[in-house]
Amino acid sequence: MALTNSQIERYSRNIALKEVGKIGQEKLLEARVLVIGAGGLGSSGAMYLAAAGVGTIGIVDADRVELSNLQRQILHTTRDIGKQKAVSAKEAMEALNPDVKIHAYDMLADASNLRGLVREYNFIIDATDNFAAKFSINDACVYEKKPFCHAGILRFGGQLMTYVPGMGPCYRCIFEKEPPKDAVLNCKQAGIFGAVCGAIGSLQAMEAVKYILGEGELLIGRLLTVDALSMGFRKVKFSKNKRCAACAQRAAYDSPCESADFNI
Numbered sequence: 001m002a003l004t005n006s007q008i009e010r011y012s013r014n015i016a017l018k019e020v021g022k023i024g025q026e027k028l029l030e031a032r033v034l035v036i037g038a039g040g041l042g043s044s045g046a047m048y049l050a051a052a053g054v055g056t057i058g059i060v061d062a063d064r065v066e067l068s069n070l071q072r073q074i075l076h077t078t079r080d081i082g083k084q085k086a087v088s089a090k091e092a093m094e095a096l097n098p099d100v101k102i103h104a105y106d107m108l109a110d111a112s113n114l115r116g117l118v119r120e121y122n123f124i125i126d127a128t129d130n131f132a133a134k135f136s137i138n139d140a141c142v143y144e145k146k147p148f149c150h151a152g153i154l155r156f157g158g159q160l161m162t163y164v165p166g167m168g169p170c171y172r173c174i175f176e177k178e179p180p181k182d183a184v185l186n187c188k189q190a191g192i193f194g195a196v197c198g199a200i201g202s203l204q205a206m207e208a209v210k211y212i213l214g215e216g217e218l219l220i221g222r223l224l225t226v227d228a229l230s231m232g233f234r235k236v237k238f239s240k241n242k243r244c245a246a247c248a249q250r251a252a253y254d255s256p257c258e259s260a261d262f263n264i
Contacts, residue, residue, distance in 0.1 A: 044202045046127075059102065
């Protein structure tokens with residue numbers, strides 16, 4: 001596809017980068033990224049993807065905007081209180097960049113629908129805030145052979161990693177199974193500083209862009225942890241887990257001699 005004069009001006013700072021250029025910008029405009037969660041992580045991630053010119057962005061969220069969200073969820077404004085988050089997010093991204101096609105999914109992403117959702121996209125961003133969703137996203141992406149970037153945040157810290165099929169461990173390889181209910185405090189209980197959401201969500205968007213462009217080093221097999229109070233960044237290396245249930249199910253599916261029910 002040829003860039004229009006308006007697009008050349010809009011994306012001029014992208015195009016000036018030798019790692020992007022006009023060809024890279026065309027790749028971005030042709031790409032499809034699904035953001036699951038329109039909260040703190042999804043807000044910065046989705047907005048930077050839209051600003052970068054990712055051509056099709058899906059945004060999934062079943063919640064409505066609440067006043068307490070606005071401390072960190074910059075996709076939404078005070079006027080959006082009570083509105084579906086997916087719809088509010090769509091409007092914000094379209095206002096920022098009318099080039100981009102936005103699909104809003106006002107629904108809960110879970111094991112019953114995630115495989116169908118991720119199948120339609122090139123890269124997935126896990127911007128959810130609960131373990132059940134994170135494991136379901138991982139399992140769907142492993143099964144459908146879709147790359148995704150996981151992130152988690154709490155208080156003044158965060159973490160993220162990227163999974164690419166056939167190139168490293170998945171989320172379940174590292175964390176194996178959901179922790180017992182109430183074993184880990186959530187953001188409502190422990191708090192979260194808004195700028196932390198912005199920083200980690202922006203890094204997720206950067207991972208998506210690098211994957212689309214085929215540039216740089218992705219966080220494959222490495223968990224990046226961030227402590228914003230000390231400005232400490234640390235990468236922890238991980239290998240594939242031979243006991244991983246998600247990877248085992250995928251391997252069973254790939255084998256013509258075996259079958260699997262995929263209800264991990």
